[in-house]
Amino acid sequence: MKITALAVSMRWLPTIAVVVLLTLLTQIGGVVWLVAVGLARRCKTGACGYLALFLGIYAAGSALGYTVAPIFGRVSLPCFDDGTSRLKMQSPFFCVLNRQYVVPELKEAALALSRHMDQAFPGTTTLALDANFPFFSGFPLFPHLSHSDGRKLDVAFFYQNADGSYLDETTRSPIGYFAFEQPRPDSILPCRDREDLLTLRWDLDFLQSLWPPLPLEESRTGEALRWLSGEGSSFGIEKIFVEPHLAQRLGVQAESIRFQGCRAARHDDHLHMQVGK
Ligand SMILES: [Zn+2]
Structure with missing residues (x-):
């Protein structure tokens, strides 16, 4: 049982590492990655579909950041x-x-x-x-x-x-x-x-x-x-x-x-x- 839990958590390690890295580099990238993963699973898209989703949502998030940044001063x-x-x-x-x-x-x-x-x-x-x-x-x-x-x-x-x-x-x-x-x-x-x-x-x-x-x-x-x-x-x-x-x-x-x-x-x-x- 413990080994199964360890295997599951090891499986998530690369995702956690990517989310942390993207958050450190871009602030919104980690959240965008998780949203894109969720949508890609639900829509059963392949790797190309996932990449397109990630880039599209990231671009929209960056545009949103540009627009609403004045609210954050x-x-x-x-x-x-x-x-x-x-x-x-x-x-x-x-x-x-x-x-x-x-x-x-x-x-x-x-x-x-x-x-x-x-x-x-x-x-x-x-x-x-x-x-x-x-x-x-x-x-x-x-x-x-x-x-x-x-x-x-x-x-x-x-x-x-x-x-x-x-x-x-x-x-x-x-x-x-x-x-x-x-x-x-x-x-x-x-x-x-x-x-x-x-x-x-x-x-x-x-x-x-x-x-x-x-x-x-x-x-x-x-x-x-x-x-x-x-x-x-x-x-x-x-x-x-x-x-x-x-x-x-x-x-x-x-x-x-x-x-x-x-x-x-x-x-x-x-x-x-x-x-x-
Ligand atoms: Zn400085």
Whole structure:
């Protein structure tokens, strides 16, 4: 009897794993998966029918999220070039995963940053990375545990060619994350020699050689940091996370530029900005 119960629960393990993964990645994907499984069983569709059901319900759920997000106090950042600003998501894939939602004041701040960057360096697009999900405060956007209230947004660094020419809308890694700027020998390193077991501070050394060796465009990245910690405060920007060695290298210091701690993700592959309540 016990063996039968164990066999049944083992049978559900893959489903539970898929539901958890889809929920962590997209918020609605796990529920959509379960609804699609239920409908597919009732209608006795094959694998293709199931896939079509899943994609159809997921698309409808995402459209619903876009429409009702304002009820939850969130708005979508631009998924594409919409011709109205120089801000957009680094890839439409972030929007496919429902990870582009922020509170209206954070959208205003991000738009103002992009306007400033384009004024200071004409032809510059500011690329947004992970923001928040459309529904519910307190639902974290994995692996960013603090991105749970619509008030946090990550922004991509700016890059250049080896010959020093700026590359617009370009990031080193395909998703804008995990291409770490390595500290220089004389850098400030608050996490040196720590070996935490429970940590989101992943070095991902095995990935680093896969990225193209594009140098950081320090003028633009430093200017974004300077604006966020200066004029950005009038748009409600309260905190910016960046690794201390990078703030040091870019020559920017401010009360609002903070270190996220040694157990949180590294912030030398992107900037994190957040608005206060
Ligand atoms: Zn962040």
